Amino acid sequence: MGRQPCCDKVGLKKGPWTAEEDKKLINCILTNGQCCWRAVPKLAGLLRCGKSCRLRWTNYLRPDLKRGLLSESEEKLVIELHSRLGNRWSKIASHLPGRTDNEIKNQWNTHIKKKLRKMGIDPISHKPISSTDEHHQKEEQQQEQPGAAAGEDGRSESISLQCPQGQEEEKSITSSFDFIETDHPFLQDSPSFCTDEVPMIQPHEIILSGASTTISFPSTCTPSSGYSSSSSLKAEEIQFPCMERPELTYLCGMDDFSQIWDSICSDGDGTLALDPLNHYQRKAWDRESWN
DNA sequence: AATGATGGCAACCGCCCCTAT
DNA sequence: GATAGGGGCGGTTGCCATCAT
Secondary structure, X not given: OOOOOOOOXXXXXXXXXXXXXXXXHHHHHHHXXXXXXXXXXXHHOOOXXXXXXXXXXXXXXXXXXXXXXXXXXXXXXXXXXXXXXXXXXXXXXXOOOOOOHHHHHHHHHHHHHHHHHHOOEOOOOOOEXXXXXXXXXXXXXXXXXXXXXXXXXXOOOOOOOOOHHHOXXXXXXXXXXXXXXXXXXXXXXXXXXOHHHOOOOOHHHEEEOOOOEEEEEOOOOOOXXXXXXXXXXOOEEEEEOOOOOHHHOOOOOHHHHHHHHHHHHOOOOOOOOOOOOOHHHHHHHHHHHOO
């Protein structure tokens, strides 16, 4: 007996999300919290499958996301983690607050791989390319096997990566890359940080005031001007312009929304430099809804 | 200016794992 | 223990923008 599809795909919309859909999804999650994803499309009035909603939220709409290219230190960390974990992007992402597995995967495939090759390092084995040639075939085979990346060179027979909530992914550690657990600023401050732990905005955390709308971000989100490794980050308070339809809490009518955008994306006063949409998406929005 | 090639990235697909029944 | 459902993960696709010719 085959498994039922995760949702009835008949009549469901696919492809890029529209501004309207994003609004609905954000509103739904802010109102209901992150409940059963299967129920989200109905609650939000979306013709999308729950899975699509989850991906859109986690990869794009989540307010704690950082956007843009990885910083040098983030890149180094990704490389180190990849050398130990292989293509386990979610695990890697769990060590980079505000970054998603999808984002890291894309960055790896488009930038970091090339960079490593330029430096004469094989992105698969993390060894100098000359020394990898002779073992190339063998390593390729190993790569195809789960968990092959870690331990293949004998530096780490096993790894220990802590998962949140005590869920254990304990594999005991004998790695020479222990600095990742102990010395790296990201992990020093949050040694077992996982994206799963990123606090989500709950309805009660949305503070609506008369003249302005304040959203408290109890997250590790920081202005893009620089990555802060401080664990004592206080909740970021973000001031949005006046909203006429506070029931939408965060994104209101499109008229207001363009104002919000300018506010959000302008780094001017250093209050906030979240860039919830990149230029690519922004243009899609422009085409569709910004008239 | 027009056309083709390439790169970047959001989104989708299918499989796997975990949990509830 | 078997089965079904939900969520997560990694690989892949396809669209769009930019660059090269």
